[in-house]
Amino acid sequence: MRALLTVAALVALATPVLACINDTELINHEREFRSQYQESQYEPPQPEAVSSSRPFILGGAGVLMALAAAGVMVRLRSQPR
16 A cells, blocks of 8 residues: 555656656757747846945944844843843
């Protein structure tokens, strides 16, 4: 019974592999693909210009929040219960 379950699990998990086995293409298909995309006017997207102060402002805000959280934790731990 255990061997049957193991074989069933292997078959179920190996089924998607069949899609990878069918990787042969005809020469005409490759030629059509290349001719369609070789003369493309595609340009990769350019990154947005970020102001130079933005990362420093975000970093400073993070440091301030961390210091505030540390202060709250120290204050809560120092209070008698």
